[in-house]
Amino acid sequence: MRRKSSIEIGLELGGRYRVEEPIGAGGMGDVWRGVDLRLRRPVAIKILPAELAADESAVERFRREAETTAALQHPGITVTFDIDEHRDGHEQLIFLVMELLTGRDLGTVLAREPHGLPIESVVSLTAQAADALAAAHSRGIVHRDIKPANLFLLDDGRVKLCDFGIARLSDGTQLTAAGSFIGTPLYMAPEQFRGERLDARSDLYSLGCVLYELLVGSPPFDSGDNPAAIMYRHLNEAPAPPRSRRPDVPEHLDRLTLDLLAKDPAARPQSAAAVVAALRGQPDPGSSTVSTATTADWGPGHRLQSDVATRQDRPPATVEPSRPKRGRRAGVVAGIGVAVVVLAAGTAVALTWDKKAPPKPGPTPTPSTVSRTPQAETGPLVPGWKTMLAPQYGIAYDAPPTWTVKGPDYVIWFPDAKKNILAAEKGVAEIDRGKCTSAAAGLRGGMLSAQKPSKDQLGTLQYAAADEARKWASAAYGGAGAHPRPPTVSTGQGGNITLNGIDAAYTTVSVTTAPGGDACTPPHATVETIAMTSVPGSSSGPTFFTVFADRDVSGQVSSEEIKKVIGTIRPYTCPPGKRPQNDNTCR
Incomplete structure (x- = not known):
């Protein structure tokens, strides 16, 4: 149970940032609208929950988010300005200051579009997200929590990748306890459930889940609030092809989605840049030929035959839960x-x-x-x-x-x-x-x-x-x-x-x-x-x-x-x- 915090509207953090109103919550803390009193500009302030501030691993992940995002300079990644501490009596607050974004996250957008978005919008949004991921991956950073709620659609149509709170450097820096995994089960790669070493291809699997949801309005595997069932399906079942649920999905986009969702990381696209190239019909950065938006030759390893053989021609059946007695x-x-x-x-x-x-x-x-x-x-x-x-x-x-x-x-x-x-x-x-x-x-x-x-x-x-x-x-x-x-x-x-x-x-x-x-x-x-x-x-x-x-x-x-x-x-x-x-x- 979260303890009541001393955070109140008007609180000045570090003598510089004034808290104005709560605007959201992420995996590592609540987000507030605020003002940088020194530069007189609006900012977003993420505050680590008080009960987590006493947890060294949580604090380390929070600080790593600041280091991670501050090192990333890309128009598709949220800008980080500052990290600081504020002590109020016996309570210590650790906070992160970021650019204030105006718009809606893709989770909110999808809630209003239960059957998916227009194909042109899907391609644009996914390509922008993949481009931002390519920048992060080039710095050796794996996000590990790609989902609609962490992709923010600005009012001008641009997409920003947010919340690196559980990111991990590809050098193996471990920020989670042994025997645990952190992420959002609806969008997690099979190897993430197994607690294996993650790389850029794990983010691409999660991006495939997002792409799937943008196309048809729901994630590839949705089992209500049952995490064990979600895990089982990610590990063992092939998703229904998007075209089986939405016939106007182009074949090349259908193939790209399914390749991103391959169980074996080697059968997925091998880089976010390759995904961008396929979506935009540009030359694949890893190939001397021009991409025609197909995914037959992604790199070492091809799509698993077992995946192809077990794909369904129709959406999975659902079982309605009975009413509790x-x-x-x-x-x-x-x-x-x-x-x-x-x-x-x-x-x-x-x-x-x-x-x-x-x-x-x-x-x-x-x-x-x-x-x-x-x-x-x-x-x-x-x-x-x-x-x-x-x-x-x-x-x-x-x-x-x-x-x-x-x-x-x-x-x-x-x-x-x-x-x-x-x-x-x-x-x-x-x-x-x-x-x-x-x-x-x-x-x-x-x-x-x-x-x-x-x-x-x-x-x-x-x-x-x-x-x-x-x-x-x-x-x-x-x-x-x-x-x-x-x-x-x-x-x-x-x-x-x-x-x-x-x-x-x-x-x-x-x-x-x-x-x-x-x-x-x-x-x-x-x-x-x-x-x-x-x-x-x-x-x-x-x-x-x-x-x-x-x-x-x-x-x-x-x-x-x-x-x-x-x-x-x-x-x-x-x-x-x-x-x-x-x-x-x-x-």
């Missing part, structure tokens, strides 16, 4: 923890997991007590247990007799203070203790697809499982009332498992709650998540099965019982002649 606890305010993300226009977010190494493999949670005798499709694998059928996800699983198996359209969910739904699951079996739910299991995401995913897909699923488990831990066990503080979440066992013919990834996290929670929030808890491959093209990402349980409560669920529940996960399909519905029934 109830919350786990009355009056819960879920703290937004390390990996819980609510995406908002113009806001960069950080998703974090323990990435020192893949989680150490633990024992496959398929206990010897599971019956191996043939069962009816809807019967339990563990004698005496109850079966939960979830055809919407292509899954069935068993729950102990002390658990309550809920109806097919029942949803367990957690809201934040603004009533945003941070996590929700269907196919729920749970233990209710009065107003509290002390254990629950359920499903979310897409429908089960390949039961034998590739090695690369399993690697992606490991990260998705870790992200999902941490999100659920933070949402379900955040503080309540006046202390909405996130819990401490630590990763335990994890790895790849096989469950009744399904190859999947799993992660176990331990939760220690912050002081100040309500009576339903115990001091400790466990969350386990299984991530499975879903139907290609699903907007809901992997198929997730998550089970959580309170610790240090009366009659608590044992770890062995949780493993038995997980060990019963199996494929389930509707009877012949019926199809799965979004309300988790077969009709």
Whole structure:
């Protein structure tokens, strides 16, 4: 939770810059309109949030933004004038002074153009952005957060590249903590999600996402506020060609967009200058021939054949979320923890997991007590247990007799203070203790697809499982009332498992709650998540099965019982002649 700052209208920073009114927010601070009292000119002042000023890494990124942008002299890059500090009592403010821009960012422009912009405008805007990127890349600077909100359209039609708050020098200067990535998931390159070394081609992938959105009105992969689903799609799915959504898109622009969105950086254009040349029909700077705005020969490496083979002829199908029925606890305010993300226009977010190494493999949670005798499709694998059928996800699983198996359209969910739904699951079996739910299991995401995913897909699923488990831990066990503080979440066992013919990834996290929670929030808890491959093209990402349980409560669920529940996960399909519905029934 952000502390109240002493920033007020009329405040004079450093005895030179007067604050006048807030005008926006970026990944590294709020932006205010101000006046340079010495030179008598309007300026934009970005102020690092007070709670981040105590964070050395945040301060370092903020200072690096000043150094980075001050070194860039290009008409398409926002000019930086000054960086300074201001002390007000015990509070220290660090601020950046930049040129004041008049106009709108492209995020605002796109909000008014839900079907995309005119082709001529798209080409002009993208070429200007690529030209600015070429200047940054020539100085060894990777922006790492290219998105519509960071591209500002001036009133005279020029585009300015803004917010180098998370930029990184290509010499490998590291400004983020180990095991984390920073950016905006809707526009991030696959290698950025994997935490790999980034170069100019990562910015070009993000530029491809922007180009795609300028053409059709929405990003290539949009999964609502589910960062794990967005990550999964960027890593595994090819986007629908823009021409399939907007037939008047020229073929060469369609090809350029798809080449920018290649999963393999080597298959993308190798420089921003090459993108500019293709857009403007000029000679490619890296070639002796004249560009005809095609992308067949971008440089070393060509478009991956797998990308071409998996491109769809139509937009991905979407699955409408069901309406939440109830919350786990009355009056819960879920703290937004390390990996819980609510995406908002113009806001960069950080998703974090323990990435020192893949989680150490633990024992496959398929206990010897599971019956191996043939069962009816809807019967339990563990004698005496109850079966939960979830055809919407292509899954069935068993729950102990002390658990309550809920109806097919029942949803367990957690809201934040603004009533945003941070996590929700269907196919729920749970233990209710009065107003509290002390254990629950359920499903979310897409429908089960390949039961034998590739090695690369399993690697992606490991990260998705870790992200999902941490999100659920933070949402379900955040503080309540006046202390909405996130819990401490630590990763335990994890790895790849096989469950009744399904190859999947799993992660176990331990939760220690912050002081100040309500009576339903115990001091400790466990969350386990299984991530499975879903139907290609699903907007809901992997198929997730998550089970959580309170610790240090009366009659608590044992770890062995949780493993038995997980060990019963199996494929389930509707009877012949019926199809799965979004309300988790077969009709």
